[in-house]
Amino acid sequence: MNPVPSKTAGAVAPFEMLQGLVAAEMAEVNALIRARMASEHAPRIPAISAHLIEAGGKRLRPILTLAAAKLCGYGGTDHVRLAAVVEFIHTATLLHDDVVDGSEQRRGRKAANILWDNPSSVLVGDYLFARAFQLMVECGSLRVLDILSNASAVIAEGEVLQLTTAGDLTTDLPRYAQVIRGKTAALFAAATEVGGVIAGVEEPKVAALRAYGDGLGMAFQLADDVLDYGGTAADLGKNTGDDFREGKVTMPVILAAERGDAEALAFWKRVIVKRDQREGDLAEAQARMRETGALADTLAEARAHGAAAVAALGDFPEGEMRRALTEIAVFVTDRVS
Amino acid sequence: MNPVPSKTAGAVAPFEMLQGLVAAEMAEVNALIRARMASEHAPRIPAISAHLIEAGGKRLRPILTLAAAKLCGYGGTDHVRLAAVVEFIHTATLLHDDVVDGSEQRRGRKAANILWDNPSSVLVGDYLFARAFQLMVECGSLRVLDILSNASAVIAEGEVLQLTTAGDLTTDLPRYAQVIRGKTAALFAAATEVGGVIAGVEEPKVAALRAYGDGLGMAFQLADDVLDYGGTAADLGKNTGDDFREGKVTMPVILAAERGDAEALAFWKRVIVKRDQREGDLAEAQARMRETGALADTLAEARAHGAAAVAALGDFPEGEMRRALTEIAVFVTDRVS
Structure with a gap:
């Protein structure tokens, strides 16, 4: 579950290529994530969420949602919401995983359960999960x-x-x-x-x-x-x-x-x-x-x-989006030597 | 967050009165809960869920959903689903609470985090929470x-x-x-x-x-x-x-x-x-x-x-359902002397 490493031989690495194709939408996703992980009443929530989210995982999962929608010619804005949903669910599972595994490191930083404590990681994970469902409901698709x-x-x-x-x-x-x-x-x-x-x-x-x-x-x-x-x-x-x-x-x-x-x-x-x-x-x-x-x-x-x-x-239609999605599927195993 | 005690002076205690008015639906809720907490692949899930759910909390929350729907003259079946949803969410929070508080007892039995372990309580709580959302989606109401x-x-x-x-x-x-x-x-x-x-x-x-x-x-x-x-x-x-x-x-x-x-x-x-x-x-x-x-x-x-x-x-129309809901609202504080 580590982020995809980006260093490869060649001109543009596959992950950077995919990332570049959805860069504008990804900026919106990041803004939405920051807005929705806020909590008026419990400041520990954004502190922990930011620790993990801002640590800069590659955000492969939300990028995939954006890329899939664009591959299908989607022209609306719900893919931004759903990308944020996917990242929230992923972050919630990481928080709970670290409690379950007793991990001390996550994304190159001390894990939240070490910096704060297991109770905070459990509850903030629950909060992000609930936030994900709220955002999904806003999309209005059962x-x-x-x-x-x-x-x-x-x-x-x-x-x-x-x-x-x-x-x-x-x-x-x-x-x-x-x-x-x-x-x-x-x-x-x-x-x-x-x-x-x-x-x-x-x-x-x-x-x-x-x-x-x-x-x-x-x-x-x-x-x-x-x-x-x-x-x-x-x-x-x-x-x-x-x-x-x-x-x-x-x-x-x-x-x-x-x-x-x-x-x-x-x-x-x-x-x-x-x-x-x-x-x-x-x-x-x-x-x-x-x-x-x-x-x-x-x-x-x-x-x-x-x-x-x-x-x-x-x-799907040939083009740079399909090519980028193809290359990333090859790259995830080619990174292993 | 303890179950409501039922012993009172007088003929029928308020909780039993309310319970009696939704007894038939509650049997359906219990059957649904048992069916949906099953997991084909991970038998530890029903084991832990059953430990907690079968311990026989009073199920006040799902009873309230049933009672509210019936007070409004509802004649469908979604109230049974939603009552199960409410109990799943409640059970999930109990599992996580016990991890957070380091509790050793829950509903008069050893807490799941003691009988199994904290990781199981965290993950089974997540599972019940996800199950709750699946059931909600089945109701089809955004x-x-x-x-x-x-x-x-x-x-x-x-x-x-x-x-x-x-x-x-x-x-x-x-x-x-x-x-x-x-x-x-x-x-x-x-x-x-x-x-x-x-x-x-x-x-x-x-x-x-x-x-x-x-x-x-x-x-x-x-x-x-x-x-x-x-x-x-x-x-x-x-x-x-x-x-x-x-x-x-x-x-x-x-x-x-x-x-x-x-x-x-x-x-x-x-x-x-x-x-x-x-x-x-x-x-x-x-x-x-x-x-x-x-x-x-x-x-x-x-x-x-x-x-x-x-x-x-x-x-709301006067009648036994409104009376039962009224009495329970008085009873929750009258049980304190």
């Missing part, structure tokens, strides 16, 4: 409300499922897919789908936008799961090991454990189930994942989802 | 969505405000009123208002139902704040002192501190601001509240809100 309330339920369900699969090596790939569809792809899919809905395009195109968001979100999360073990290269990067330390049973773990012998299984049980982790264990986990092809195959799965996202755009 | 999303924002704002006023003796009565309007009265007001909205009654009646819910909620919370110090009688009951231990600055504290001399102020600063509490301090706090009239005046304020609730029903 269908949009349906899509985003369903997404919210799936997100929460995915998070609970992740909690109960942590440390559980019996988690299989379908169950894992449910977890990441909930924790990541559901909001991506809703973000792009509502762009098509407010533009009033025909149903196959709405479904295609949803499929695009789902594919992109799955690719994004699977790539992240690979990056958490340093990618497929031999070197361990500096931002690795969070999933490992938390005993999360991600696809690389599932594959490596499945493909290992009894000794390997004993290793995975010790570090993931018992969370008995010693110096060198992360490097050993990574080596086992490389040797069994677990990282490469997870990345291949990520690329398949990215390809599905690209394919879903096939019936 | 106005109902507006009312309940506004209420959700005010609830969260009130909880954050309560967090920041805890231990803050500079909290004045208007600020305190905002806290309890948020934490309690907002959901009561929304619960009764939506009953009128779906029944399609004219605007003054919708406003009157909202005023009824607000008055009842304020009376209920103020009476609770008095009960937390054992009521106005000399004896300390057994369920007292939670607010005191948490350093909550409720109306009895504000009045007692305002009306005391320098020595009294020093006492309140020690026990509420510094939370330096010793044996006998709760009894001393209660004595100071009795001597300054702080408890009696808080109860008087509660009764004034109850009376406003009763007055708001003036234009």
Whole structure:
């Protein structure tokens, strides 16, 4: 769930290209976010929200809503509102996630639950979630409300499922897919789908936008799961090991454990189930994942989802918006080496 | 926020009277709640929800939605859905409250955050909140969505405000009123208002139902704040002192501190601001509240809100439903002696 890194070889990086195409609307989204996270009575709310929102995540999700609406030729203003809704829902889940995971860092800064406290993070998350629904109601579309309330339920369900699969090596790939569809792809899919809905395009195109968001979100999360073990290269990067330390049973773990012998299984049980982790264990986990092809195959799965996202755009008009959405779907997995 | 106790002198207690008038619909609400708290993928969700919901709170809030709709002659089925929505929102806030307050007990059972853990309580609360919005969308009324999303924002704002006023003796009565309007009265007001909205009654009646819910909620919370110090009688009951231990600055504290001399102020600063509490301090706090009239005046304020609730029903047809709603508004303060 980290922001997409922007450094790539070549002229304009894919994320910057997409960002540039919706820059004017994004400025309106930012203004709306600032206006709506205010609270007359409880100044701690904007303080915490600003800490997180102004920290400058890449805002990929709201950008997707704007881009999807524009790809459909939308000419109104509700995409700005809905982009703010999507960012509020995302920020609310980040606040609650940090409480759930006991995180100390978020977007390169101390997490809100550390700077303030867990109660504040829980309640400000609730506030942003309620604010998101208020903004949705202003758009006046019951269908949009349906899509985003369903997404919210799936997100929460995915998070609970992740909690109960942590440390559980019996988690299989379908169950894992449910977890990441909930924790990541559901909001991506809703973000792009509502762009098509407010533009009033025909149903196959709405479904295609949803499929695009789902594919992109799955690719994004699977790539992240690979990056958490340093990618497929031999070197361990500096931002690795969070999933490992938390005993999360991600696809690389599932594959490596499945493909290992009894000794390997004993290793995975010790570090993931018992969370008995010693110096060198992360490097050993990574080596086992490389040797069994677990990282490469997870990345291949990520690329398949990215390809599905690209394919879903096939019936939309060619042009710079479709090109930018295509490139970002390739880029989310290409950032992994 | 405790359930309303039902034991009174006389034939049928007010709560049982109200409950009896909506018993058939309430059975449907309970069935709907059970159906919608299920989660195919994450069995911990129904386990936690059931723990809390089946514990048998009195379900005053959903009963109010049913009663308000029936008072308006409503003949449809959406009041059942909305009653379930109201109970889901209430349960979600209870789950999050227990995390925020570090509570160990809820509805006479161990709190979910103790039986499971804080992360589960946070995420299952989020799930129930999302489920509530899904159910609302099914009713198809943007106005109902507006009312309940506004209420959700005010609830969260009130909880954050309560967090920041805890231990803050500079909290004045208007600020305190905002806290309890948020934490309690907002959901009561929304619960009764939506009953009128779906029944399609004219605007003054919708406003009157909202005023009824607000008055009842304020009376209920103020009476609770008095009960937390054992009521106005000399004896300390057994369920007292939670607010005191948490350093909550409720109306009895504000009045007692305002009306005391320098020595009294020093006492309140020690026990509420510094939370330096010793044996006998709760009894001393209660004595100071009795001597300054702080408890009696808080109860008087509660009764004034109850009376406003009763007055708001003036234009509704006389009959057993109006009588039951009137009696419950009197009863919530009469239970305090």
